Amino acid sequence: MVLTLAPLAGYTDKAFRKIASFYGAQETVTEMVSAEGLARNSAKTEALLERFSEDENLTLQLFGPDGDTFYRALKAFNWRSFSKIDINAGCPVPKVVKTGAGSALMKNPKTAAEIIHVLKEETGLKVSIKFRLGWDEEHLNYLDFAEEAVKSGADELTLHARTRAQGYSGTARKEHFKKLRNLFPKDESTSPLLYASGDVFAAEDALSYFNDYGMDGVMFARGAIGNPFIFRETRELLEKGSYEEATIEEKVSTALEHLALAISYYGENTASREMRKVVMAYVKGVKNASKVKALISTASTYKEYENALKLLIQ
Ligand SMILES: Cc1cc2nc3c(=O)[nH]c(=O)nc-3n(C[C@H](O)[C@H](O)[C@H](O)COP(=O)(O)O)c2cc1C
Numbered sequence: 455m456v457l458t459l460a461p462l463a464g465y466t467d468k469a470f471r472k473i474a475s476f477y478g479a480q481e482t483v484t485e486m487v488s489a490e491g492l493a494r495n496s497a498k499t500e501a502l503l504e505r506f507s508e509d510e511n512l513t514l515q516l517f518g519p520d521g522d523t524f525y526r527a528l529k530a531f532n533w534r535s536f537s538k539i540d541i542n543a544g545c546p547v548p549k550v551v552k553t554g555a556g557s558a559l560m561k562n563p564k565t566a567a568e569i570i571h572v573l574k575e576e577t578g579l580k581v582s583i584k585f586r587l588g589w590d591e592e593h594l595n596y597l598d599f600a601e602e603a604v605k606s607g608a609d610e611l612t613l614h615a616r617t618r619a620q621g622y623s624g625t626a627r628k629e630h631f632k633k634l635r636n637l638f639p640k641d642e643s644t645s646p647l648l649y650a651s652g653d654v655f656a657a658e659d660a661l662s663y664f665n666d667y668g669m670d671g672v673m674f675a676r677g678a679i680g681n682p683f684i685f686r687e688t689r690e691l692l693e694k695g696s697y698e699e700a701t702i703e704e705k706v707s708t709a710l711e712h713l714a715l716a717i718s719y720y721g722e723n724t725a726s727r728e729m730r731k732v733v734m735a736y737v738k739g740v741k742n743a744s745k746v747k748a749l750i751s752t753a754s755t756y757k758e759y760e761n762a763l764k765l766l767i768q
Contacts, residue, residue, distance in 0.1 A: 455670070455692065456647070456671030457478060457660070457674065457688055458483065458649065458672065458674065459471060459479040459481070459482040459483060459685075460483060460651060460673035460674055460675035461483040461485050461513075461542070461584070462675055463486055465732070466483060466485050467502075467504075467716070468504055468506050468509060468715075469712055469719075470682075471505070471506075472509065472715060473708065473711065473712050473715070475508075475511075477683055478689045479678075479685045481511045481513060481537070483513040483540060483673075484503065484512065484513070485502060486515050486516070486556075487499060487503065487517070488516075488517060488518065489516045489517065489518030489526075489527035492516075492531050493523060493530050512537060513536065513539070513582070514538070514539050515541075515542055516540070517550060519555045519559075519565070520565055521565070521568035521571065524572045525572050525576065528572070533579070536579065537580070538579060538581070538582055539573050539579050539582075540581075540583065541569055541573070541581070541583040541584070542584060543566055543583055543585040546586075546618045546619075557585070560586065560599055560618070561589055563599050563602040563603075567603065567605070570603060570607050571607065574607040581610075582610035582611065582612060582647075582649075583610075584612040584614065584651070585599055585603075585614070587613070587630055588618070590618065596613060597637055600634060600637065600638075601637065604638070608646060609646055609647065610646050610648075611634070611648055612649035612651050612671075612673055613630065613631065613634055613649070614651040615630050625653055626651075627652075631648075631668075631669060632667055632668075635667060635669070647671060648670050648671070651672075654673070654674050654677045656687075657687040657690075657691040657697055658691070660674065661688065661691055661692060672688075680709070680735020680736040680738055681735070681736075682708065683699070702767055705740070705766075708736065712729070712733075713725065713726075713733060713759055714756065716728065726753060726755055730751060733753075733763075734750055737763070740766060743766060745765065746765050749762035749765075750763075
């Protein structure tokens with residue numbers, strides 16, 4: 455049962471990954487990285503590959519439109535220290551999809567297969583692919599897509615049980631995980647590892663993917679933003695049948711640690727601006743926090759965050 459921090463563009467940088475690992479994420483994934491950007495040696499793209507030395511079990515997620523782009527990317531950077539390469543076949547953002555990348559790959563399973571071949575042949579690393587149910591309601595082709603991916607050499611599959619057209623709205627349609635599991639029975643040695651993604655907002659949601667849907671791994675996405683404690687809670691639930699929730703003191707100290715890590719490499723100005731949405735997520739659901747939230751929404755130094763958050767524990 456693998457607990458993984460999902461790829462989240464704009465969130466799963468090295469600071470968040472370090473904190474998630476501390477709380478029990480067994481694997482983490484970079485945010486999606488442009489294969490074309492790497493092929494062109496874009497400094498901005500390469501910055502997304504940065505990691506702390508203890509960032510082990512790190513999967514690199516790449517997006518791109520075809521095998522040639524991935525091939526050129528692999529020639530341009532050092533992929534050897536990643537434990538796995540994941541192909542993004544789920545991103546619904548128009549800017550990405552119109553290039554043929556992200557969920558547009560679901561319209562072209564042969565292209566996805568070609569990308570898998572390139573990655574397997576050139577790297578020898580484990581290769582996984584993260585995809586959706588299909589492009590839209592009329593094209594729910596995830597089972598055929600999965601079959602083709604595995605035939606082409608994919609070692610692991612992650613299904614996000616929404617269509618491209620759904621974006622992130624509505625609920626994840628969990629019944630489809632059973633169909634995916636039936637296609638690749640758990641006890642068969644040729645079956646890929648199957649990961650579930652969609653609506654993991656509490657430890658119970660993750661546990662249900664293991665117990666009720668037979669998944670091998672779970673990706674924690676929106677439910678882990680400002681809540682890395684969800685990894686510890688899930689592990690405790692698995693092992694003891696119950697868990698302790700994080701205290702307000704722990705939320706405050708972890709939010710400040712997360713901020714300090716971000717400041718250590720983005721600098722105080724940029725990190726303070728970028729981290730507002732993240733620190734806000736740490737205090738989500740905390741009672742009587744409206745004044746603190748107002749202060750966070752304009753905080754521009756570490757001290758301002760600290761002064762705001764400390765109001766919660768006085
Ligand atoms: C802000 C945001 C950024 C995301 N970035 C990526 C990404 O870079 N790569 C990817 O495969 N999925 C990305 N996703 C999708 C998530 O990994 C996950 O599959 C999705 O949010 C469903 O899980 P959830 O309902 O538990 O949040 C992103 C989702 C969100 C909300």
